[in-house]
Amino acid sequence: AGNTEKQWSLADFEIGRPLGKGKFGRVYLAREAKSKYIVALKVIFKEQIEKYKIHHQLRREMEIQTSLRHPNILRLFGWFHDNERIFLILEYAHGGELYGVLKQNGHLTEQQAATYIASLSQALAYCHGKCVIHRDIKPENLLLDHEGRLKIADFGWSVQSSNKRKTMCGTLDYLAPEMVENRDHDYAVDNWTLGILCYEFLYGNPPFEAESQKDTFKRILKIDLSFPLTPNVSEEAKNLISQLF
Numbered sequence: 001a002g003n004t005e006k007q008w009s010l011a012d013f014e015i016g017r018p019l020g021k022g023k024f025g026r027v028y029l030a031r032e033a034k035s036k037y038i039v040a041l042k043v044i045f046k047e048q049i050e051k052y053k054i055h056h057q058l059r060r061e062m063e064i065q066t067s068l069r070h071p072n073i074l075r076l077f078g079w080f081h082d083n084e085r086i087f088l089i090l091e092y093a094h095g096g097e098l099y100g101v102l103k104q105n106g107h108l109t110e111q112q113a114a115t116y117i118a119s120l121s122q123a124l125a126y127c128h129g130k131c132v133i134h135r136d137i138k139p140e141n142l143l144l145d146h147e148g149r150l151k152i153a154d155f156g157w158s159v160q161s162s163n164k165r166k167t168m169c170g171t172l173d174y175l176a177p178e179m180v181e182n183r184d185h186d187y188a189v190d191n192w193t194l195g196i197l198c199y200e201f202l203y204g205n206p207p208f209e210a211e212s213q214k215d216t217f218k219r220i221l222k223i224d225l226s227f228p229l230t231p232n233v234s235e236e237a238k239n240l241i242s243q244l245f
């Protein structure tokens with residue numbers, strides 16, 4: 001009973017505008033020619049895979065992403081390759097990056113933050129239920145669909161676009177102490193990241209941000225957490241954040 005999966009190729013798609021570019025390639029808006037179905041097509045150059053030795057990471061990420069089915073996790077519908085590139089056929093998130101919404105407004109309302117954190121918690125609980133941990137979640141990897149619903153869109157590669165923090169690549173802000181100290185980690189690291197994101201949604205920047213990576217390291221390991229007086233955040237929200245660290 002051969003492979004029922006359709007073998008896709010570039011000829012099946014009409015390529016639209018670039019959505020963003022990353023270290024390993026770019027993401028394009030695309031449309032499947034027959035069905036007119038809109039997707040995002042992520043292009044990764046094989047020479048970059050060789051150069052950065054990321055075959056295993058890419059294969060694992062693709063196997064995981066293909067197997068995950070959750071309303072708050074961006075779908076990977078399939079993939080194909082040609083001589084020099086690998087193409088990932090991804091669900092298109094019509095609402096763009098959550099990061100954009102966060103930066104536009106400076107910070108989110110408690111209502112918005114609560115909605116996103118609830119969606120993230122459900123997606124993480126689903127991942128943990130399937131023994132998938134440490135999804136590399138940071139605002140840059142969180143997208144919104146046409147109804148404003150949050151979608152975790154990470155393959156472990158964030159895509160850099162113009163309106164991103166320059167310190168984005170390699171930012172330590174979201175790493176739990178056991179990650180920073182490269183100890184073995186379990187599901188708890190994802191709960192830590194929820195705390196980071198909850199703080200950032202409400203205050204506009206992550207809690208342990210510092211001038212240098214070394215200082216961010218120290219602040220994470222010390223759990224050097226402080227709540228600014230503005231914007232005004234409820235005691236319940238501060239309590240939740242403290243409990244997650």
Ligand SMILES: Clc1cnc2c(Nc3ccc(N4CCOCC4)cc3)nc(-c3cccnc3)cn12
Binds near residue numbers: 091159
């Ligand atoms: Cl994967 C994947 C699926 N869908 C998307 C997507 N969707 C998307 C929709 C809308 C807008 N807008 C831009 C402003 O005006 C309103 C619409 C941007 C991105 N963006 C990216 C992305 C965004 C930025 C950088 N690198 C990649 C990756 N995506």
